[in-house]
Amino acid sequence: MMLTNPAAKYRAFPPVQLKDRTWPNRVISTPPIWMSTDLRDGNQALIEPMNHEKKLRFFDMLLKIGLKEIEVAFPSASQTDFDFVRKLIDEKRIPDDVTIEVLTQAREDLIRRTVNSVVGSRRAIVHMYNATAPAFRRIVFNMSKEEVKALAVAGTKLIRELTDAHPETEWVFQYSPETFSMTELDFAKEVCDAVSEAWQPTPERKMIINLPGTVEASTPNVYADQVEWMHRNLARRDSIILSVHPHNDRGCAVAAAELAVMAGADRIEGCLFGNGERTGNVDLVTLALNLYSQGINPGLDFSDIDEIRQCVEECNQIPVHPRHPYVGDLVYTAFSGSHQDAIKKGFAKQKPDEIWEVPYMPVDPADLGRSYDAVIRVNSQSGKGGMTYLLEQEYGLVLPRRLQIEFSRAVQRITDETGGEVAANDIHTIFNSEYLNAVTPYHYRNHHIDDSKDGEVQIKVELEKDGQPVSMEGSGNGPIDAFINALGLNIKLMDFHEHAIGAGASANAASYVELRVNNGVTRFGVGIDGNIVTASFRAVLSAVNRDIALAS
Numbered sequence: 001m002m003l004t005n006p007a008a009k010y011r012a013f014p015p016v017q018l019k020d021r022t023w024p025n026r027v028i029s030t031p032p033i034w035m036s037t038d039l040r041d042g043n044q045a046l047i048e049p050m051n052h053e054k055k056l057r058f059f060d061m062l063l064k065i066g067l068k069e070i071e072v073a074f075p076s077a078s079q080t081d082f083d084f085v086r087k088l089i090d091e092k093r094i095p096d097d098v099t100i101e102v103l104t105q106a107r108e109d110l111i112r113r114t115v116n117s118v119v120g121s122r123r124a125i126v127h128m129y130n131a132t133a134p135a136f137r138r139i140v141f142n143m144s145k146e147e148v149k150a151l152a153v154a155g156t157k158l159i160r161e162l163t164d165a166h167p168e169t170e171w172v173f174q175y176s177p178e179t180f181s182m183t184e185l186d187f188a189k190e191v192c193d194a195v196s197e198a199w200q201p202t203p204e205r206k207m208i209i210n211l212p213g214t215v216e217a218s219t220p221n222v223y224a225d226q227v228e229w230m231h232r233n234l235a236r237r238d239s240i241i242l243s244v245h246p247h248n249d250r251g252c253a254v255a256a257a258e259l260a261v262m263a264g265a266d267r268i269e270g271c272l273f274g275n276g277e278r279t280g281n282v283d284l285v286t287l288a289l290n291l292y293s294q295g296i297n298p299g300l301d302f303s304d305i306d307e308i309r310q311c312v313e314e315c316n317q318i319p320v321h322p323r324h325p326y327v328g329d330l331v332y333t334a335f336s337g338s339h340q341d342a343i344k345k346g347f348a349k350q351k352p353d354e355i356w357e358v359p360y361m362p363v364d365p366a367d368l369g370r371s372y373d374a375v376i377r378v379n380s381q382s383g384k385g386g387m388t389y390l391l392e393q394e395y396g397l398v399l400p401r402r403l404q405i406e407f408s409r410a411v412q413r414i415t416d417e418t419g420g421e422v423a424a425n426d427i428h429t430i431f432n433s434e435y436l437n438a439v440t441p442y443h444y445r446n447h448h449i450d451d452s453k454d455g456e457v458q459i460k461v462e463l464e465k466d467g468q469p470v471s472m473e474g475s476g477n478g479p480i481d482a483f484i485n486a487l488g489l490n491i492k493l494m495d496f497h498e499h500a501i502g503a504g505a506s507a508n509a510a511s512y513v514e515l516r517v518n519n520g521v522t523r524f525g526v527g528i529d530g531n532i533v534t535a536s537f538r539a540v541l542s543a544v545n546r547d548i549a550l551a552s
């Protein structure tokens with residue numbers, strides 16, 4: 001049998017000869033201009049494109065987030081898209097500081113209809129594209145380089161002519177050499193220069209040159225080299241806003257966009273949560289929040305990220321992955337024990353007005369409208385940190401360290417058996433049945449203390465033993481000592497902790513005791529009661545009862 005090598009039918013992407021590249025030493029210090037193409041590139045990639053109602057809902061949400069440039073449609077593609085643009089304009093739904101954008105191919109009939117769609121708007125970006133890469137010239141268009149360039153220039157001139165007839169609108173022209181990422185750089189520059197020559201932008205009235213990673217074809221550093229090369233070599237650079245439009249075919253769109261900004265790009269086009277053709281457009285949310293985590297305000301508001309996600313999921317009919325950066329259901333959740341331990345310590349040390357330093361948490365979930373409650377979840381990978389954190393957060397129980405270790409084994413037994421996750425209320429149930437419900441054979445009923453003698457406490461205790469009432473008496477140097485003496489068992493108090501649960505009249509006390517029992521082993525007991533002394537007696541009986549149960 002002949003072994004074939006499937007990789008043999010692919011070619012390595014050639015590196016860019018840019019030995020003096022500067023982008024690796026740059027640091028992003030200001031946000032780029034953001035452009036959402038959710039309603040165009042995102043929409044064209046949906047199984048069921050959005051209707052007007054959904055598009056409007058999405059548009060309003062983009063405004064709320066703070067997007068100032070929004071590609072709203074490909075108006076010549078359908079009456080629905082055309083009418084949507086008209087609706088936004090005619091119903092005056094576009095705020096004064098927001099510019100809508102519309103896309104067209106470089107074809108006369110489509111250009112005319114596209115310009116018509118935005119007539120009457122205060123400001124509009126007309127975005128025209130044609131593919132420039134060798135395979136597209138050869139396979140799709142059957143055109144020479146000259147013909148591809150001429151197509152772009154002819155489209156530009158027509159847009160100039162049509163828009164000049166409507167001076168009431170502030171027109172911005174955008175050109176995309178589609179498939180830029182796979183186009184020879186000198187040819188991409190040649191076409192873009194010819195287009196800008198035809199449009200004649202000025203530093204006061206800039207045009208946008210958008211460099212799409214239509215198909216992500218190389219490592220992101222190569223894309224950055226391509227962008228830096230264009231940034232340095234484009235004619236009329238001072239009259240051009242340099243934009244990028246990465247797709248995510250290799251899973252590197254976010255990196256490509258970030259490196260492109262370091263390489264000189266001023267603007268990024270993308271979609272929320274990375275929707276878009278094939279593997280999607282670059283994810284604007286991740287990009288913005290990456291900046292945020294570096295101390296740079298992205299100028300976009302994701303303070304209620306779950307509300308945004310819900311809207312996007314409903315409009316796109318595509319769920320956001322549970323591990324999606326910043327927003328997925330599981331991204332602020334730690335299952336593994338050592339992570340939980342570190343996060344718990346981090347939360348305890350973190351001061352509200354100090355630099356964020358909680359381990360394993362690149363951003364504060366509260367900044368995105370997420371609560372801390374879901375941060376720690378417990379399964380068989382979890383250590384003591386997670387379960388004690390949940391007991392503390394949800395039930396106000398602060399277990400002493402050695403009890404944490406003992407209790408975590410009880411929880412682990414259950415998670416090992418079930419193989420699944422245990423919720424905070426399950427942990428509480430396990431805690432109750434292990435410690436608080438250990439009330440036989442000894443069950444507390446009542447006590448009376450007399451501490452009138454100097455330094456000595458006398459106690460009368462009423463208990464049930466195996467369901468029968470019994471009375472006992474004893475004395476000691478404190479109530480617990482007196483209680484233990486009254487019991488008359490071979491037990492010794494090794495450690496004792498207590499704390500209040502809640503505040504005010506309804507507050508309870510929790511007591512934790514560690515007893516050394518007959519055979520030298522230690523047992524923990526826990527008691528909760530409105531009276532702090534009674535709580536400690538209950539804790540002693542809990543330890544005694546557990547020892548009897550475990551020994552039998």
Ligand SMILES: CC(=O)SCCNC(=O)CCNC(=O)[C@H](O)C(C)(C)COP(=O)(O)OP(=O)(O)OC[C@H]1O[C@@H](n2cnc3c(N)ncnc32)[C@H](O)[C@@H]1OP(=O)(O)O
Pocket residue numbers: 041044074076077078104105106107110129130131140141151178214277
């Ligand atoms: C990378 C991107 O995402 S770009 C955006 C892509 N978006 C879309 O395609 C969705 C919207 N498009 C559509 O609905 C349709 O394609 C329409 C309505 C615009 C055009 O429809 P039609 O003309 O019926 O079909 P179609 O798109 O297949 O046309 C292909 C023709 O346009 C030509 N063409 C394709 N792109 C361009 C372009 N950018 N500029 C000029 N001509 C182009 C092709 O060469 C082909 O020409 P041929 O028929 O002579 O071979």
Ligand SMILES: CC(C)C(=O)C(=O)O
Pocket residue numbers: 041103129176178179210212213214215245247
């Ligand atoms: C039209 C351009 C910008 C595009 O959508 C792409 O190349 O992906």
